[in-house]
Amino acid sequence: MPTIEVVTDDRHALHDPPHEVNTGRPVSPVWERPARVAALGSGLRGASLLAPTEHGDAPLLAVHDAAMVRFLADAYDRWRASGGPAVMIPDTFPLARWRTSGRRSPSPIGNAGWWCFDTATPVVAGSYVAARAAVDVALTAADRIADGAPLAYALTRPPGHHAGPSYYGGFCLFNPAAVAARRLTEGGRVAVLDVDYHHGNGTQDVFWADGDVLYVSLHGDPASAFPYFSGFADEVGEGRGRGANRNLPLPPGTGDEEYLAACESALATVAAWGAASLVVSVGFDTFADDPIGGFELTTAAYEQVGASIAELGLPTVLVQEGGYDLGSLGRNLASLLDGLRPE
Numbered sequence: 001m002p003t004i005e006v007v008t009d010d011r012h013a014l015h016d017p018p019h020e021v022n023t024g025r026p027v028s029p030v031w032e033r034p035a036r037v038a039a040l041g042s043g044l045r046g047a048s049l050l051a052p053t054e055h056g057d058a059p060l061l062a063v064h065d066a067a068m069v070r071f072l073a074d075a076y077d078r079w080r081a082s083g084g085p086a087v088m089i090p091d092t093f094p095l096a097r098w099r100t101s102g103r104r105s106p107s108p109i110g111n112a113g114w115w116c117f118d119t120a121t122p123v124v125a126g127s128y129v130a131a132r133a134a135v136d137v138a139l140t141a142a143d144r145i146a147d148g149a150p151l152a153y154a155l156t157r158p159p160g161h162h163a164g165p166s167y168y169g170g171f172c173l174f175n176p177a178a179v180a181a182r183r184l185t186e187g188g189r190v191a192v193l194d195v196d197y198h199h200g201n202g203t204q205d206v207f208w209a210d211g212d213v214l215y216v217s218l219h220g221d222p223a224s225a226f227p228y229f230s231g232f233a234d235e236v237g238e239g240r241g242r243g244a245n246r247n248l249p250l251p252p253g254t255g256d257e258e259y260l261a262a263c264e265s266a267l268a269t270v271a272a273w274g275a276a277s278l279v280v281s282v283g284f285d286t287f288a289d290d291p292i293g294g295f296e297l298t299t300a301a302y303e304q305v306g307a308s309i310a311e312l313g314l315p316t317v318l319v320q321e322g323g324y325d326l327g328s329l330g331r332n333l334a335s336l337l338d339g340l341r342p343e
C-alpha cells in the first residue's frame with residue numbers, strides 16, 4: 001500500500017482575517033480559517049508530517065506576474081500607511097476598459113482592486129507570508145513525487161485555484177497547485193484534476209494556452225455558483241492549450257451518483273492525456289453539509305474518487321483547496337485517502 005507523504009507548515013495561521021464580505025454582507029468569522037488545517041489533519045491518522053523547503057521566487061514567478069507578487073508583498077503595509085483599516089478589502093474594481101489603459105492608482109487604497117477580483121479575500125499583516133509558505137508546501141510535495149514517491153499531500157491554506165496569472169480572489173492569494181503543476185512539467189506532461197466545489201478559474205487561466213498541462217474540473221455550474229464568470233463547458237483553451245481544458249459544470253444538488261459518473265468521465269480525459277504526473281486540487285466543499293457548496297456528496301463518495309484516481313497509476317500530488325464544514329473535513333480526507341491507498 002503506497003504511503004502518503006504529507007507536507008505542511010504552521011505559517012498558514014498567519015493568514016487569519018477577522019471578516020470578509022460575501023454577497024455584500026460582512027461575514028465573521030471567515031469561512032477559510034486556520035482551524036481548517038487541524039480539522040483536516042485529524043483525518044491523517046498520525047501520518048508523519050514533513051516541513052517544506054524554500055524554493056525562492058522562480059517557481060512562483062513561472063505562474064504569477066512579478067508585479068502582482070511585488071504588490072502582495074507590501075500591499076498591506078502600504079494600505080495601512082495610507083490610513084486603510086485593519087483588514088484590506090478593496091471596494092473598487094476596474095472595468096475592462098479601464099484595465100486596458102494599464103493605469104493603476106497611485107493610492108494604495110484605490111489600487112487594491114487592480115489585483116483582486118472580489119470582496120471575500122481579505123488580506124491582513126501575515127497573509128503574504130502564509131501564502132508564500134503554501135506555495136513552498138505544494139512545491140515540496142511535488143519534489144517528493146519528482147523523487148519517486150507515488151503520493152504526496154500538501155496540507156495548505158489559504159487555497160489557490162482562484163488565483164490567476166495576474167489576479168487574486170476567491171479566498172486565494174497565490175496558486176500553489178498551479179505552481180506545483182508547472183514545476184512538474186520538467187518531468188513531462190501534467191494533468192490537473194480539480195474536485196473542489198468551485199471552478200478553478202485561476203488554474204484554468206494559468207494553463208489556458210499551455211499545451212503541457214491539462215486542466216479538468218468538476219464544479220458547481222457557474223450559472224449559479226461562484227466564480228460566476230468562468231467554468232462553463234465551452235471553455236476549452238486556446239492556441240497550444242486548445243483541447244487541454246475541460247469543464248464539467250454540475251447542477252445544484254448534485255449527489256454521489258451523478259458526481260461519480262462525471263468524475264469517471266473527467267478521469268477518462270486525464271487518462272487519455274498521457275500525463276507523467278497528476279496534481280489534484282482537493283476540496284471538500286462538495287460535501288452535503290458544507291456551508292457554502294451546493295452539492296450533496298456523502299463521505300463514501302470521496303473514497304470512490306480516491307480509488308478512481310489511484311487506478312490511473314500516476315504519481316500524484318494532492319493540494320488542499322476548499323472545504324468549510326470543520327466537523328467533517330477529517331473524515332472526508334480519511335475517506336479520500338482510503339480510496340487512494342487500498343489495503
Ligand code: OKP
Nearest residue numbers: 023120170171198226322323
Ligand atoms: C474558495 B474555494 C458567493 C461568494 C463566494 C468566494 C468563495 C471562494 C471559494 N456569493 N465567495 O474554491 O473553496
Ligand code: ZN
Nearest residue numbers: 196197198322
Ligand atoms: Zn471551493
